[in-house]
Amino acid sequence: MSTLVHCQHLSHRYGSKQVLNDISFNIEAGAPVALVGPNGAGKTTLFSLMSGFILPSEGRIEILGQPPGSMAVKNQMQVLPQDAQLDPAFNVGEQLKLYCRLQGMSPKQQQSETERVLELVSMQDSIKAKPTALSHGMRKRVAIAQALIGAPKLVLLDEATAGLDPLHARQIRELIQQLSTDITFLLSSHDLHELERLCDQVLLLEHGQLREHRIQTQTNNVRQLTLVLAKKDPQIEQKISQLTGVTEVRSLSATEILISFDTDIAADLPVTLMAVCFEQQWPFKQLTSGASLETVLFTQ
Numbered sequence: 001m002s003t004l005v006h007c008q009h010l011s012h013r014y015g016s017k018q019v020l021n022d023i024s025f026n027i028e029a030g031a032p033v034a035l036v037g038p039n040g041a042g043k044t045t046l047f048s049l050m051s052g053f054i055l056p057s058e059g060r061i062e063i064l065g066q067p068p069g070s071m072a073v074k075n076q077m078q079v080l081p082q083d084a085q086l087d088p089a090f091n092v093g094e095q096l097k098l099y100c101r102l103q104g105m106s107p108k109q110q111q112s113e114t115e116r117v118l119e120l121v122s123m124q125d126s127i128k129a130k131p132t133a134l135s136h137g138m139r140k141r142v143a144i145a146q147a148l149i150g151a152p153k154l155v156l157l158d159e160a161t162a163g164l165d166p167l168h169a170r171q172i173r174e175l176i177q178q179l180s181t182d183i184t185f186l187l188s189s190h191d192l193h194e195l196e197r198l199c200d201q202v203l204l205l206e207h208g209q210l211r212e213h214r215i216q217t218q219t220n221n222v223r224q225l226t227l228v229l230a231k232k233d234p235q236i237e238q239k240i241s242q243l244t245g246v247t248e249v250r251s252l253s254a255t256e257i258l259i260s261f262d263t264d265i266a267a268d269l270p271v272t273l274m275a276v277c278f279e280q281q282w283p284f285k286q287l288t289s290g291a292s293l294e295t296v297l298f299t300q
């Protein structure tokens with residue numbers, strides 16, 4: 001595995017305002033990585049530091065072993081800012097060709113690269129369209145195509161699906177997933193749910209501090225269930241922990257219980273659990289497979 005981003009003891013202040021405080025993490029080539037945190041947590045600041053737009057107050061970042069923004073990194077990493085706009089005066093093909101030209105491509109390469117990236121985002125039919133003739137989701141796809149020019153190894157997308165309706169947001173997530181065989185994406189969002197199915201590694205920024213979480217692929221024989229009741233009490237948890245095959249019971253909130261179980265011993269635990277809820281007249285609301293990322297991050 002190759003290390004794309006190496007960040008050590010990074011801090012950043014705007015004047016006296018401390019935004020990032022001694023954060024360290026690595027990003028290896030592979031599945032998309034999520035950068036999540038509430039509004040104002042410092043996600044865009046971290047992107048700006050990684051792009052070399054601003055310098056850290058303290059600490060060090062290396063992108064592919066090089067300083068951010070250096071020539072050696074230029075074509076290997078692309079950044080799509082949250083508010084990236086297409087120029088309404090030029091058609092899609094003209095704009096993308098300009099970016100190809102800025103990467104030093106010949107006119108012939110500019111044409112073939114523009115066609116290649118538009119095809120990747122299924123927008124090849126819009127090569128001659130003006131941005132004003134495209135929907136918001138289509139413009140976003142074109143902006144993503146622009147970030148794919150030159151086949152970068154690392155692509156930073158700031159709020160890639162912000163402002164998109166659920167259908168278009170899902171299409172963008174699917175697109176990122178498809179492209180992830182060749183490109184490592186760092187995706188920022190303030191919405192944890194949106195990234196949880198896509199990413200294995202989550203960087204959570206809160207109050208300038210970073211918490212890192214790696215989503216464990218569930219082992220072959222251990223599965224998790226989240227049981228939601230209208231109201232729960234400790235006896236319910238105790239009773240569940242005594243069921244055959246249950247390996248761990250964790251209280252998540254006043255109404256939620258996370259249950260781990262061994263499928264070799266109790267493959268039908270979901271059915272058993274439903275039956276017990278019914279027999280015991282527990283105020284059942286919902287039983288879902290797995291645990292949400294929000295649960296994992298905020299109930300440790």
Ligand SMILES: Nc1ncnc2c1ncn2[C@@H]1O[C@H](COP(=O)(O)OP(=O)(O)OP(=O)(O)O)[C@@H](O)[C@H]1O
Pocket residue numbers: 014017019037038039040041042043044045046190
């Ligand atoms: N150029 C700047 N000068 C002063 N303060 C800034 C500057 N840029 C950002 N900040 C402050 O730094 C903090 C982090 O901002 P940043 O934009 O990095 O957060 P974010 O996590 O990207 O937020 P959002 O989810 O709202 O986009 C905020 O409190 C913001 O007001």
